Amino acid sequence: MAALLEVDGVVKRFGGVTAVNGVSLALEAGHIYGLIGPNGSGKTTLFNCITGVEQIDGGQIRFKGRRIDGLKPHQVFHQGIGRTFQVIRVFPELTALENLLVVTTNDYEAARARAEELLGFVKLTGLAGEFAGNLSYGQQKLVEFVRVLMTDPELILLDETAAGVNRTLLNDLLEAVRTLRDRGKTVLLVEHDMKMVMGLCETVFVLDHGEKLAEGPPGLIQTDERVIEAYFGR
């Protein structure tokens, strides 16, 4: 069976800079993947390519065997791919609850029940009626995280979701990601926190200068010469 998501030789250029240079990776359903690399290595650009925010200059992206490159971001979302952003992008003058409600178009009562359940899950029930912009940084990150879950997407891309979230909540978050995996969902996360990546991910991809440097289980990646060189220099 084909992989859930296939990124096949994707190229993305900005003027003279090649941000992503022929990257290929395949994600199987029901696993947690990590995407790491130094700053500017193309992690977020790759996310943007997958989700249709950026149009790719070469290669193909397939989801469940169907090409999704060329689709608009909202179309990619409806294929079953949800994402969070590196920089917080909640809707500040909508309440926490409304931030979740806008995502689905189905029955209002069902959407509301789902939104309340998700806010309860990240312990924000008491703040449901507060403008999202008034919440703390960590709380906003959590709102963004559960907002993605409103439609129960099959693939979830998390861009540094854990950064700025306190320890207790972080453990809940990690638990949530594992639960999603156990329910057959697939997660690809960008993180700088190596401990978290190593503890959570089954497979890690390493990007450097827009190219895939290495791929494998966390233990192996940690000892890979090229990876160490990319991070710490020779």
Place this chain on the structure above:
Amino acid sequence: MKRLALFALLLLLAVLALYPMRGTGYGVRFMLQLFMWIALAQSWNLISGLTGYVSFGHIAFFGMGAYTAGILIVKLGWPWLWASLAGGVGAVVLALVIGWPCLRLKGPYFAIAMLGLNEVLRVAVSYFEGLTGGGSGLSLPALYASVPIYYAMGVVALAVTGLAYVIVTSRFGLRLMTIREDEVAAEAMGIDTFRYKLYAFLLSAVGPGIVGGLAARDQSYIEPISVFPLIMTITMIVMVLFGGKGTIWGPVLGAVLLFTLQEMIWARFIYLHQLLFGAIIITVVLLMPRGILGVLQQKYHLPRTI
């Protein structure tokens, strides 16, 4: 509280419905123009207050409605009410033609494009003399219909405000606001932002189109500079900002306060009028960018749906 507000609203509507029987000719004309400004401000609020896409040429839809209705009345002898409704249709068609390319532009570029649209239309209307009378304008057959036009304007103002209520209290309205809040995130959350903007834009053109037609009938004479004036767009914007953008009653409040002020005081100081207007813009932008209702909302934790 909610029932009390509803009761007060119904009472107000009843008073307004009966007003022409007792009111003076001046009073009726004053109210008729106030209704027009409510409809215009509220319409601008639908696109710009909710989605954050500032339309700097919204009066173009008013002018489109005025000329559509004027031509239908003069050349084809249509009754003014049908002609005005056709003006609304004309404005929506224009909004579709303009919105399709322009709503793909981001914020400031859209504002400039709309400004350009208004100027282009004004020139175009002057050019097609055979149809529009060109620069010398279009005279409509004489008709004294202040009272029927009063009711028509009132119904449009009420309908546009009702539309704002329905939108702001719905998830459709929330999605429009996500465009204002963060368009990239809205797209990523599956919202087809272009389609939503287009819907809001089309809805925002209906009201100005109809009241444009009614105003043409009311004034019996239209010319390019009288129905495409930039100052009218600016006035609607100031009314909305003053009252509270993105709210239901803010545009109504802004229109009532500013139009009344303008009629009562400023008309006596012609030159001070524009100076005062400028002063209000600066004050609002600097001191209370959310407008009167926005400030009250924050201070007393009122729901957004006021």
